[in-house]
Amino acid sequence: xxxxxxxxxETITVGLGGRAYDIHVGHxxxxxxxxxxxxLARGIVPVVTDRHVAxxxxxxxxxxxxxxxIAARPIVMAPGEASKxxxxxxxxxxxLLDMEIDRTGLIVALGGGVIGDLTxxxxxxxxxxVGFAQIPTTLLxxxxxxxxxxxxxNHPLGKNMIGAFHxxxxxVCDLASLDTLPARELxxxxxxxxKYGPIHDMGFMEWLEAHMxxxxxxxxxxxxxxVRRCCEIKAEVVAQDERESGLRAILNFGHTFGHAMEAGxxxxxxxxxxxxxAGMLMAAELSRRLGLVDAAFCARLxxxxxxxxxxxxxxxxxxxxxxxxxxxxxxxxxxxxAGEIRFVLIDGPGKAVVRSAPDALVREVIDACCAxx
Amino acid sequence: xxxxxxxxxETITVGLGGRAYDIHVGHxxxxxxxxxxxxLARGIVPVVTDRHVAxxxxxxxxxxxxxxxIAARPIVMAPGEASKxxxxxxxxxxxLLDMEIDRTGLIVALGGGVIGDLTxxxxxxxxxxVGFAQIPTTLLxxxxxxxxxxxxxNHPLGKNMIGAFHxxxxxVCDLASLDTLPARELxxxxxxxxKYGPIHDMGFMEWLEAHMxxxxxxxxxxxxxxVRRCCEIKAEVVAQDERESGLRAILNFGHTFGHAMEAGxxxxxxxxxxxxxAGMLMAAELSRRLGLVDAAFCARLxxxxxxxxxxxxxxxxxxxxxxxxxxxxxxxxxxxxAGEIRFVLIDGPGKAVVRSAPDALVREVIDACCAxx
Numbered sequence: 001x002x003x004x005x006x007x008x009x010e011t012i013t014v015g016l017g018g019r020a021y022d023i024h025v026g027h028x029x030x031x032x033x034x035x036x037x038x039x040l041a042r043g044i045v046p047v048v049t050d051r052h053v054a055x056x057x058x059x060x061x062x063x064x065x066x067x068x069x070i071a072a073r074p075i076v077m078a079p080g081e082a083s084k085x086x087x088x089x090x091x092x093x094x095x096l097l098d099m100e101i102d103r104t105g106l107i108v109a110l111g112g113g114v115i116g117d118l119t120x121x122x123x124x125x126x127x128x129x130v131g132f133a134q135i136p137t138t139l140l141x142x143x144x145x146x147x148x149x150x151x152x153x154n155h156p157l158g159k160n161m162i163g164a165f166h167x168x169x170x171x172v173c174d175l176a177s178l179d180t181l182p183a184r185e186l187x188x189x190x191x192x193x194x195k196y197g198p199i200h201d202m203g204f205m206e207w208l209e210a211h212m213x214x215x216x217x218x219x220x221x222x223x224x225x226x227v228r229r230c231c232e233i234k235a236e237v238v239a240q241d242e243r244e245s246g247l248r249a250i251l252n253f254g255h256t257f258g259h260a261m262e263a264g265x266x267x268x269x270x271x272x273x274x275x276x277x278a279g280m281l282m283a284a285e286l287s288r289r290l291g292l293v294d295a296a297f298c299a300r301l302x303x304x305x306x307x308x309x310x311x312x313x314x315x316x317x318x319x320x321x322x323x324x325x326x327x328x329x330x331x332x333x334x335x336x337x338a339g340e341i342r343f344v345l346i347d348g349p350g351k352a353v354v355r356s357a358p359d360a361l362v363r364e365v366i367d368a369c370c371a372x373x
Numbered sequence: 374x375x376x377x378x379x380x381x382x383e384t385i386t387v388g389l390g391g392r393a394y395d396i397h398v399g400h401x402x403x404x405x406x407x408x409x410x411x412x413l414a415r416g417i418v419p420v421v422t423d424r425h426v427a428x429x430x431x432x433x434x435x436x437x438x439x440x441x442x443i444a445a446r447p448i449v450m451a452p453g454e455a456s457k458x459x460x461x462x463x464x465x466x467x468x469l470l471d472m473e474i475d476r477t478g479l480i481v482a483l484g485g486g487v488i489g490d491l492t493x494x495x496x497x498x499x500x501x502x503v504g505f506a507q508i509p510t511t512l513l514x515x516x517x518x519x520x521x522x523x524x525x526x527n528h529p530l531g532k533n534m535i536g537a538f539h540x541x542x543x544x545v546c547d548l549a550s551l552d553t554l555p556a557r558e559l560x561x562x563x564x565x566x567x568k569y570g571p572i573h574d575m576g577f578m579e580w581l582e583a584h585m586x587x588x589x590x591x592x593x594x595x596x597x598x599x600v601r602r603c604c605e606i607k608a609e610v611v612a613q614d615e616r617e618s619g620l621r622a623i624l625n626f627g628h629t630f631g632h633a634m635e636a637g638x639x640x641x642x643x644x645x646x647x648x649x650x651a652g653m654l655m656a657a658e659l660s661r662r663l664g665l666v667d668a669a670f671c672a673r674l675x676x677x678x679x680x681x682x683x684x685x686x687x688x689x690x691x692x693x694x695x696x697x698x699x700x701x702x703x704x705x706x707x708x709x710x711a712g713e714i715r716f717v718l719i720d721g722p723g724k725a726v727v728r729s730a731p732d733a734l735v736r737e738v739i740d741a742c743c744a745x746x
Contacts, residue, residue: 089459103710157467334500
């Protein structure tokens, strides 16, 4: 991982040997997308997006790419988690095949986490692998999902259950696209920003505590610093453990509980980041009950999550056996081994550990953290 | 690639570094499957098969695995290409998730090419990758599809269009399972056997000419030699070019035309091997018209394909514009680049080359090789 400052722009490299790639971060980067994509483009270049993002950015991007001599063609999916499904994948693959995209082609994902995950997976399995580039337009996608090559779709039995590791060839983060992001999605993205503090960098957590109001007010410098620092940490972790044989799992802090919320309520009721926000507080509480962190740390994290505009109480998934329902969903988590749930816990501020916990203790945490019915 | 003889059994290794794996070939190997799988098994081991294969081999395999202390559980799919679809994949993934298979698990594919391709792809994308073993029960699967890690499903717009490279951990070929194979499927498998001659080993082609009657009569020694030699050649090619950046494409001899037949008639009307059989003759004829081989070679290959019990005339896909329809289907072939079809051609007996050809010449070949309407 390395960072090169260049005026208001910065380039971070994800060091993966022959598959290394750059993340370009800056304001107005959409206007430069053509120059970054041009060396990779060949024939028709599909730009996959959703209706909401299309209304905001598609016309401009197509214009920019056309000006650079790229034969860009849009594919517009329905917005929301429902597209991240077998049906959405089949439809997208059909459109890509209709465009006769071949193995030497380039597919562009323009949008948030759903579009990036779905498009990356389609690129990964179309003709057993086509190159793709990410142009993330949400905070969540810029600081997390567009980097690192995790792609996939949901299954009714679990979030992100079907997928592939398929690294992008390039990531272009235009901070200006955050200007039009709905407040709720900005907050959801802040959940993934916050997670990097407790698991890896308490200095960054302090910076977040000092700049949370600026971030929510979309202060350009604050957003630039947050996106850059998150991409740096993620690039560092992914370069060390691309396939999540160990270290990389720490990036799932809050996700084990959060995925259960998303699946249990039905995808799209809560945004992914909202589940992660409440999920981090549950994971911190579980860490506390295991004696790994103190109550002061949990309280501090809770304040930060709340200031990000995120829910701090988890939803009740089942009025009769809420803890049982959570455990059921969490048991299908991808980190589970032989039916044993593995949690990303905080082992002292700034350090994460992946381990199991007694069911009884997990039940206590669920009971303590869930909103009254 | 190496071969170790051990009585009637033989082990061939696919040399892929840390992902190297063995192909065990022999009579009665199903009874030894437990001892081979035991070191890889962990928790519940799903055995994916289809109804036809289940009737023949499932009970015995489950008994063998249970005797070796493996908690095997069957998943029975509908027979035929229809299962190799998005719907089949979604159903299979659901069953695997229901069994709470985790990333450290093992999935077993028991059956022909459809079951192996589908199960391997499901294993490749379930939780972004679970290990799997192949127990191929058809000649086609034993000599080709179970080895090399190409997995995938069909799309209405093209054969094997959606898939992944996901190598098995082990392949167990029981030659005894060929005893119950329908004659039509034995012939289909012989198409993939024959292909190794023209593209790589004319000595093997001569051996096939001498032993084709024995193979069709299911002579044990003849089948043992054919399966072993095909696995050796395939292992050698895959070890050199796992991801098909070059050499590996020669294994697709006959497949560009064959896939067009399969897709154009609707999957399952012709068996895959039948398309490959007629497709090899078209590719040979195209090679001849490009001056790469002589008419005697084409006639010789035609006799061998016919003796294998395979069709030697290709089907008419469209009464009005048959050649146009073939070209349309072939243009979506995975080897195509920028709309240009790339054919595996014979560049002198025993040597393959991948290249394009003028549309007009391809049309002539299609007109010459297709059955009258």
